Amino acid sequence: xxxxxxxxxxxxxxxxxxxxxxxxxxxxxxxxxxxxxxxxxxxxxxxxxxxxxxxxxxxxxxxxxxxxxxxxxxxxxxxxxxxxxxxxxxxxxxxxxxxxxxxxxxxxxxxxxxxxxxxxxxxxxxxxx
Numbered sequence: 061x062x063x064x065x066x067x068x069x070x071x072x073x074x075x076x077x078x079x080x081x082x083x084x085x086x087x088x089x090x091x092x093x094x095x096x097x098x099x100x101x102x103x104x105x106x107x108x109x110x111x112x113x114x115x116x117x118x119x120x121x122x123x124x125x126x127x128x129x130x131x132x133x134x135x136x137x138x139x140x141x142x143x144x145x146x147x148x149x150x151x152x153x154x155x156x157x158x159x160x161x162x163x164x165x166x167x168x169x170x171x172x173x174x175x176x177x178x179x180x181x182x183x184x185x186x187x188x189x
Contacts, residue, residue, distance in 0.1 A: 062100065063096075064097065064098025064099060064100045064109070064110060064111040065111055066111055066113065066118075068100050068109070069100065069109040069111075069122065069125065070125035071109070071120050071127065072120070072124070072127055074118075074127040074148060075127075075148060075149075075150040075153060077148070077150040077151075078130075078146045078147060078148055078149050078150075079146070079147055079149050080145060080146055081145050081146075081147055081159045081163055082145075082159075082163075083131075083142050083145045083163045083166065084141070084142060085142045085167065085170065086136070086139045086140070086141045087139060087140050087141075087170075087174055088138070088139060088140075089138065089139070089140060091174035091175060091176065092133065094173055094175055095112070095117060095173040095174050096117060097112075097173075098110040098111040098112055098117070098173075101122040106122055107122055107123075108122055108169065109121075109122045109125075110169070110173070115133055115134070115143075116130050116132050117130070117131045117133070118130055119131075119166070119169060126148065126153040126154060127148060128147070128148045128153075128154050129145065129146070129147055129148070129162075129166050129169075130145070130146040131144070131145050131146075131166070131170070132144040132145075142170075145163075145166065147159075147162050
């Protein structure tokens, strides 16, 4: 498995117009290792470029390079938890300002990377909860 690095794709920094949102989630070390491997887009349909630089994982839109999410993790015993989430609030780069939908989208991305079942997160996202 190839590990994504910042230099693998065009990236823009998180703009100063950003905000923190609350999100609690624990992952096992094995799941965290899968998350931190990231994603390098392989085709036009791949919407995200994701890479890890401790202690942050960065989520960039693949077409624009805009940083949409930054997530900082902390080790807690045998697990790794989300400690902080920053979301892009620059309307020229990202127009979704609904914190619940942003949290749901981010959980879908993280759980997909970790190998977890996505059905419940997808249903919550679709329902806007």
